[in-house]
Amino acid sequence: MLRKKILLMFVIGFALFMFVGCNAEETQQEEVAEEQETTGAIDEAIEVAEEDELFITTSFSILGDVISTIVGDRGTVEYIVPIGEEPHEYEPVPSDFRKVSDSDVFYVNGLGLEEWLEKLVESVGDVEVISVSDGVTPIMLGGDEEEDPHAWMSVANVQLYVEAIVADLIERDPAGESTYRENADAYLAELEELDAYIKAEIEAIPEENRVIVVSEDAFKYFGEAYGFQTEGVWEINSHEEGTPGQIARVIDVVNDQSIPAIFVETTVDRRYMESVAGDTGVEIAGEVYTDAIGQEGSGAETYILMMKHNVDTFVNGLK
Numbered sequence: 203m204l205r206k207k208i209l210l211m212f213v214i215g216f217a218l219f220m221f222v223g224c225n226a227e228e229t230q231q232e233e234v235a236e237e238q239e240t241t242g243a244i245d246e247a248i249e250v251a252e253e254d255e256l257f258i259t260t261s262f263s264i265l266g267d268v269i270s271t272i273v274g275d276r277g278t279v280e281y282i283v284p285i286g287e288e289p290h291e292y293e294p295v296p297s298d299f300r301k302v303s304d305s306d307v308f309y310v311n312g313l314g315l316e317e318w319l320e321k322l323v324e325s326v327g328d329v330e331v332i333s334v335s336d337g338v339t340p341i342m343l344g345g346d347e348e349e350d351p352h353a354w355m356s357v358a359n360v361q362l363y364v365e366a367i368v369a370d371l372i373e374r375d376p377a378g379e380s381t382y383r384e385n386a387d388a389y390l391a392e393l394e395e396l397d398a399y400i401k402a403e404i405e406a407i408p409e410e411n412r413v414i415v416v417s418e419d420a421f422k423y424f425g426e427a428y429g430f431q432t433e434g435v436w437e438i439n440s441h442e443e444g445t446p447g448q449i450a451r452v453i454d455v456v457n458d459q460s461i462p463a464i465f466v467e468t469t470v471d472r473r474y475m476e477s478v479a480g481d482t483g484v485e486i487a488g489e490v491y492t493d494a495i496g497q498e499g500s501g502a503e504t505y506i507l508m509m510k511h512n513v514d515t516f517v518n519g520l521k
Protein backbone atom coordinates (compact mmCIF):
# COMPACT_ATOMS: atom_id res chain seq x y z
CA MET A 203 0.00 0.00 0.00
CA LEU A 204 2.72 2.43 1.03
CA ARG A 205 4.73 1.66 -2.12
CA LYS A 206 1.76 2.51 -4.30
CA LYS A 207 1.26 5.76 -2.43
CA ILE A 208 4.88 6.71 -3.05
CA LEU A 209 4.48 5.78 -6.71
CA LEU A 210 1.37 7.94 -6.91
CA MET A 211 3.17 10.93 -5.42
CA PHE A 212 6.09 10.39 -7.79
CA VAL A 213 3.88 10.22 -10.86
CA ILE A 214 1.94 13.34 -9.88
CA GLY A 215 5.16 15.15 -8.98
CA PHE A 216 6.77 14.23 -12.29
CA ALA A 217 3.68 15.19 -14.29
CA LEU A 218 3.47 18.58 -12.54
CA PHE A 219 7.18 19.15 -13.10
CA MET A 220 6.81 18.43 -16.82
CA PHE A 221 3.77 20.68 -17.01
CA VAL A 222 5.33 23.66 -15.25
CA GLY A 223 8.72 23.17 -16.91
CA CYS A 224 7.40 23.17 -20.46
CA ASN A 225 4.71 25.74 -19.97
CA ALA A 226 6.64 28.98 -20.52
CA GLU A 227 7.79 28.42 -24.09
CA GLU A 228 4.70 26.84 -25.49
CA THR A 229 1.94 28.10 -27.71
CA GLN A 230 -1.54 28.06 -26.29
CA GLN A 231 -2.44 25.00 -28.37
CA GLU A 232 0.52 23.04 -27.12
CA GLU A 233 -0.36 24.07 -23.61
CA VAL A 234 -3.82 22.61 -23.93
CA ALA A 235 -2.41 19.35 -25.30
CA GLU A 236 0.16 19.21 -22.51
CA GLU A 237 -2.49 19.86 -19.89
CA GLN A 238 -4.63 17.03 -21.19
CA GLU A 239 -1.65 14.70 -21.09
CA THR A 240 -0.85 15.77 -17.55
CA THR A 241 -4.42 15.28 -16.37
CA GLY A 242 -4.37 11.85 -18.02
CA ALA A 243 -1.20 10.91 -16.17
CA ILE A 244 -2.68 12.00 -12.83
CA ASP A 245 -5.92 10.15 -13.50
CA GLU A 246 -3.98 7.02 -14.39
CA ALA A 247 -1.94 7.27 -11.22
CA ILE A 248 -5.05 7.70 -9.10
CA GLU A 249 -6.57 4.66 -10.76
CA VAL A 250 -3.54 2.62 -9.77
CA ALA A 251 -3.95 3.74 -6.17
CA GLU A 252 -7.65 2.96 -6.17
CA GLU A 253 -7.08 -0.60 -7.26
CA ASP A 254 -5.22 -1.07 -4.04
CA GLU A 255 -7.37 -2.13 -1.11
CA LEU A 256 -7.81 -0.15 2.09
CA PHE A 257 -6.19 -1.29 5.31
CA ILE A 258 -8.43 -0.26 8.18
CA THR A 259 -7.88 -0.61 11.89
CA THR A 260 -10.49 -0.16 14.56
CA SER A 261 -10.37 -0.26 18.31
CA PHE A 262 -12.49 -3.26 19.33
CA SER A 263 -14.19 -6.36 17.94
CA ILE A 264 -17.76 -5.03 17.76
CA LEU A 265 -16.69 -2.17 15.50
CA GLY A 266 -14.47 -4.61 13.61
CA ASP A 267 -17.53 -6.67 12.72
CA VAL A 268 -19.67 -3.68 11.74
CA ILE A 269 -16.94 -2.09 9.62
CA SER A 270 -15.93 -5.28 7.79
CA THR A 271 -19.56 -5.84 6.85
CA ILE A 272 -19.58 -2.45 5.09
CA VAL A 273 -16.07 -2.69 3.62
CA GLY A 274 -16.66 -6.14 2.13
CA ASP A 275 -13.86 -7.15 -0.23
CA ARG A 276 -12.61 -3.60 -0.79
CA GLY A 277 -10.30 -3.74 2.18
CA THR A 278 -8.94 -5.48 5.23
CA VAL A 279 -10.25 -4.63 8.70
CA GLU A 280 -8.40 -5.42 11.90
CA TYR A 281 -9.20 -4.52 15.51
CA ILE A 282 -6.95 -3.82 18.47
CA VAL A 283 -8.57 -5.15 21.66
CA PRO A 284 -8.75 -8.98 21.51
CA ILE A 285 -12.09 -10.73 22.08
CA GLY A 286 -12.53 -11.45 25.78
CA GLU A 287 -10.65 -8.35 26.91
CA GLU A 288 -12.41 -5.16 27.86
CA PRO A 289 -11.76 -2.12 25.67
CA HIS A 290 -11.73 0.68 28.28
CA GLU A 291 -8.35 0.22 29.92
CA TYR A 292 -6.59 -1.94 27.37
CA GLU A 293 -2.80 -1.67 27.18
CA PRO A 294 -1.70 -1.48 23.52
CA VAL A 295 1.16 -3.83 22.60
CA PRO A 296 3.90 -3.06 20.00
CA SER A 297 2.03 -4.86 17.19
CA ASP A 298 -0.98 -2.57 17.82
CA PHE A 299 1.15 0.51 17.20
CA ARG A 300 2.43 -1.03 13.95
CA LYS A 301 -1.07 -1.99 12.83
CA VAL A 302 -2.43 1.51 13.40
CA SER A 303 0.52 3.28 11.79
CA ASP A 304 0.14 1.08 8.67
CA SER A 305 -3.57 1.92 8.41
CA ASP A 306 -5.33 4.19 5.96
CA VAL A 307 -7.69 5.11 8.79
CA PHE A 308 -8.25 4.22 12.44
CA TYR A 309 -11.94 4.07 13.39
CA VAL A 310 -12.75 4.43 17.09
CA ASN A 311 -15.97 4.39 19.09
CA GLY A 312 -15.28 7.67 20.84
CA LEU A 313 -17.47 8.85 23.77
CA GLY A 314 -14.41 8.17 25.92
CA LEU A 315 -14.38 4.39 25.36
CA GLU A 316 -10.75 4.12 24.31
CA GLU A 317 -8.95 5.57 27.31
CA TRP A 318 -5.68 4.36 25.77
CA LEU A 319 -6.28 6.23 22.51
CA GLU A 320 -4.08 9.23 23.17
CA LYS A 321 -1.11 7.11 24.13
CA LEU A 322 -1.47 5.04 20.95
CA VAL A 323 -2.14 7.88 18.55
CA GLU A 324 0.69 10.03 19.90
CA SER A 325 3.27 7.57 18.67
CA VAL A 326 1.89 6.39 15.33
CA GLY A 327 2.35 9.51 13.23
CA ASP A 328 -0.37 11.04 11.14
CA VAL A 329 -2.96 8.26 10.83
CA GLU A 330 -6.43 9.74 10.66
CA VAL A 331 -8.57 8.87 13.68
CA ILE A 332 -12.32 8.90 13.02
CA SER A 333 -14.89 8.61 15.79
CA VAL A 334 -17.97 6.75 14.50
CA SER A 335 -20.30 7.85 17.30
CA ASP A 336 -20.51 11.56 16.46
CA GLY A 337 -24.21 11.35 15.52
CA VAL A 338 -25.20 9.67 18.80
CA THR A 339 -27.02 11.48 21.62
CA PRO A 340 -24.87 10.49 24.58
CA ILE A 341 -26.13 9.24 27.92
CA MET A 342 -24.11 10.83 30.70
CA LEU A 343 -22.55 8.86 33.51
CA GLY A 344 -24.15 9.60 36.88
CA GLY A 345 -22.85 12.58 38.80
CA ASP A 346 -20.21 13.33 36.25
CA GLU A 347 -19.39 15.18 33.06
CA GLU A 348 -18.35 11.94 31.35
CA GLU A 349 -20.31 10.26 28.58
CA ASP A 350 -21.28 6.60 28.70
CA PRO A 351 -19.45 5.04 25.73
CA HIS A 352 -21.65 1.90 25.32
CA ALA A 353 -23.81 3.51 22.62
CA TRP A 354 -23.70 0.34 20.46
CA MET A 355 -26.08 -1.37 22.90
CA SER A 356 -28.88 0.49 21.10
CA VAL A 357 -29.40 -0.75 17.54
CA ALA A 358 -30.49 2.72 16.40
CA ASN A 359 -27.10 4.06 17.44
CA VAL A 360 -25.30 1.40 15.41
CA GLN A 361 -27.36 2.53 12.43
CA LEU A 362 -25.85 5.99 13.03
CA TYR A 363 -22.39 4.40 13.26
CA VAL A 364 -23.00 2.73 9.89
CA GLU A 365 -23.95 6.05 8.27
CA ALA A 366 -20.80 7.70 9.65
CA ILE A 367 -18.59 4.83 8.49
CA VAL A 368 -20.05 4.61 4.99
CA ALA A 369 -19.76 8.39 4.49
CA ASP A 370 -16.11 8.31 5.50
CA LEU A 371 -15.31 5.26 3.35
CA ILE A 372 -16.86 6.87 0.27
CA GLU A 373 -14.85 10.02 0.82
CA ARG A 374 -11.69 7.97 1.25
CA ASP A 375 -12.32 5.58 -1.65
CA PRO A 376 -14.85 7.13 -4.07
CA ALA A 377 -14.46 4.27 -6.56
CA GLY A 378 -15.99 1.96 -3.96
CA GLU A 379 -19.07 4.10 -3.40
CA SER A 380 -21.62 1.67 -4.87
CA THR A 381 -20.12 -1.30 -2.98
CA TYR A 382 -20.07 0.54 0.34
CA ARG A 383 -23.59 1.90 -0.17
CA GLU A 384 -25.00 -1.51 -1.12
CA ASN A 385 -23.27 -3.27 1.78
CA ALA A 386 -24.39 -0.56 4.20
CA ASP A 387 -28.00 -0.62 2.98
CA ALA A 388 -28.18 -4.41 3.30
CA TYR A 389 -26.70 -4.18 6.78
CA LEU A 390 -29.03 -1.34 7.83
CA ALA A 391 -31.95 -3.56 6.79
CA GLU A 392 -30.55 -6.39 8.95
CA LEU A 393 -30.24 -3.96 11.85
CA GLU A 394 -33.85 -2.94 11.32
CA GLU A 395 -34.82 -6.62 11.60
CA LEU A 396 -32.69 -6.97 14.72
CA ASP A 397 -34.47 -4.02 16.31
CA ALA A 398 -37.85 -5.58 15.48
CA TYR A 399 -36.64 -8.94 16.86
CA ILE A 400 -35.63 -7.34 20.17
CA LYS A 401 -38.95 -5.48 20.51
CA ALA A 402 -40.94 -8.64 19.77
CA GLU A 403 -38.93 -10.98 22.03
CA ILE A 404 -38.94 -8.78 25.13
CA GLU A 405 -42.74 -8.84 25.08
CA ALA A 406 -42.35 -12.22 26.82
CA ILE A 407 -40.83 -10.48 29.87
CA PRO A 408 -43.34 -9.06 32.38
CA GLU A 409 -42.88 -5.29 32.77
CA GLU A 410 -41.82 -5.57 36.42
CA ASN A 411 -39.05 -8.01 35.47
CA ARG A 412 -37.49 -5.76 32.88
CA VAL A 413 -34.37 -5.14 34.93
CA ILE A 414 -30.84 -6.01 33.81
CA VAL A 415 -28.36 -6.62 36.62
CA VAL A 416 -24.72 -7.12 35.60
CA SER A 417 -21.25 -6.15 36.89
CA GLU A 418 -20.69 -3.13 34.64
CA ASP A 419 -23.81 -1.05 33.99
CA ALA A 420 -23.19 -1.17 30.23
CA PHE A 421 -26.83 -1.61 29.17
CA LYS A 422 -28.01 1.98 29.69
CA TYR A 423 -28.47 2.64 25.95
CA PHE A 424 -30.22 -0.72 25.60
CA GLY A 425 -32.39 0.11 28.60
CA GLU A 426 -33.33 3.49 27.21
CA ALA A 427 -34.14 2.05 23.77
CA TYR A 428 -36.13 -0.98 24.93
CA GLY A 429 -37.54 0.01 28.31
CA PHE A 430 -35.32 -1.77 30.84
CA GLN A 431 -34.05 -0.59 34.21
CA THR A 432 -30.32 -1.30 34.35
CA GLU A 433 -28.11 -1.90 37.36
CA GLY A 434 -24.40 -2.60 37.74
CA VAL A 435 -22.06 -3.17 40.65
CA TRP A 436 -20.09 -0.34 39.07
CA GLU A 437 -21.03 2.08 36.32
CA ILE A 438 -18.14 1.64 33.91
CA ASN A 439 -15.10 -0.64 33.82
CA SER A 440 -12.66 2.24 33.93
CA HIS A 441 -14.09 3.20 37.35
CA GLU A 442 -14.29 -0.47 38.33
CA GLU A 443 -14.17 -1.15 42.02
CA GLY A 444 -16.57 -3.82 43.22
CA THR A 445 -16.42 -2.65 46.82
CA PRO A 446 -18.54 -4.43 49.46
CA GLY A 447 -20.75 -1.32 49.53
CA GLN A 448 -21.36 -1.48 45.78
CA ILE A 449 -22.15 -5.19 45.94
CA ALA A 450 -24.49 -4.62 48.89
CA ARG A 451 -26.37 -1.95 46.92
CA VAL A 452 -27.00 -4.39 44.05
CA ILE A 453 -28.05 -7.11 46.48
CA ASP A 454 -30.63 -4.70 47.93
CA VAL A 455 -31.99 -3.87 44.45
CA VAL A 456 -32.33 -7.57 43.57
CA ASN A 457 -34.07 -8.36 46.88
CA ASP A 458 -36.30 -5.27 46.99
CA GLN A 459 -37.55 -5.70 43.43
CA SER A 460 -37.66 -9.53 43.55
CA ILE A 461 -35.61 -9.67 40.35
CA PRO A 462 -35.72 -13.28 39.08
CA ALA A 463 -32.29 -13.44 37.41
CA ILE A 464 -28.96 -11.69 37.12
CA PHE A 465 -26.32 -11.92 34.38
CA VAL A 466 -22.57 -11.89 33.93
CA GLU A 467 -20.52 -10.40 31.09
CA THR A 468 -18.02 -12.29 28.95
CA THR A 469 -15.46 -9.52 29.48
CA VAL A 470 -15.75 -9.08 33.27
CA ASP A 471 -14.59 -11.19 36.21
CA ARG A 472 -17.56 -13.39 37.27
CA ARG A 473 -16.84 -13.20 40.99
CA TYR A 474 -18.81 -10.02 41.64
CA MET A 475 -22.03 -11.42 40.24
CA GLU A 476 -21.36 -14.77 41.91
CA SER A 477 -21.21 -12.90 45.17
CA VAL A 478 -24.57 -11.21 44.43
CA ALA A 479 -26.05 -14.60 43.44
CA GLY A 480 -24.70 -16.24 46.59
CA ASP A 481 -26.21 -13.61 48.83
CA THR A 482 -29.61 -13.27 47.16
CA GLY A 483 -30.15 -16.86 46.04
CA VAL A 484 -30.98 -15.50 42.57
CA GLU A 485 -29.32 -17.42 39.79
CA ILE A 486 -26.92 -16.11 37.16
CA ALA A 487 -29.06 -16.85 34.12
CA GLY A 488 -26.30 -16.65 31.55
CA GLU A 489 -23.43 -14.77 30.00
CA VAL A 490 -24.04 -11.63 27.99
CA TYR A 491 -21.86 -9.72 25.54
CA THR A 492 -21.28 -6.03 26.14
CA ASP A 493 -17.76 -4.89 25.22
CA ALA A 494 -16.80 -7.62 22.71
CA ILE A 495 -18.37 -10.05 20.28
CA GLY A 496 -18.07 -13.79 20.96
CA GLN A 497 -15.26 -16.15 20.03
CA GLU A 498 -15.57 -18.32 16.92
CA GLY A 499 -18.13 -21.02 17.65
CA SER A 500 -19.86 -19.07 20.45
CA GLY A 501 -22.90 -18.23 18.31
CA ALA A 502 -22.23 -14.55 19.04
CA GLU A 503 -19.48 -13.90 16.50
CA THR A 504 -21.12 -10.79 15.10
CA TYR A 505 -22.78 -7.70 16.54
CA ILE A 506 -26.20 -8.92 15.41
CA LEU A 507 -25.67 -12.40 16.86
CA MET A 508 -24.36 -11.03 20.16
CA MET A 509 -27.40 -8.77 20.53
CA LYS A 510 -29.76 -11.69 19.77
CA HIS A 511 -27.88 -13.85 22.25
CA ASN A 512 -28.25 -11.15 24.92
CA VAL A 513 -31.96 -10.75 24.28
CA ASP A 514 -32.57 -14.51 24.31
CA THR A 515 -30.61 -14.75 27.56
CA PHE A 516 -32.65 -11.93 29.15
CA VAL A 517 -35.92 -13.49 28.01
CA ASN A 518 -34.96 -16.93 29.38
CA GLY A 519 -33.94 -15.51 32.73
CA LEU A 520 -36.60 -12.86 33.26
CA LYS A 521 -39.82 -14.15 31.59
Ligand SMILES: [Zn+2]
Pocket residue numbers: 288290352418420438439492493
Ligand atom coordinates in the same frame (compact mmCIF):
# COMPACT_ATOMS: atom_id res chain seq x y z
ZN1 LIG B 1 -17.71 -1.45 29.00
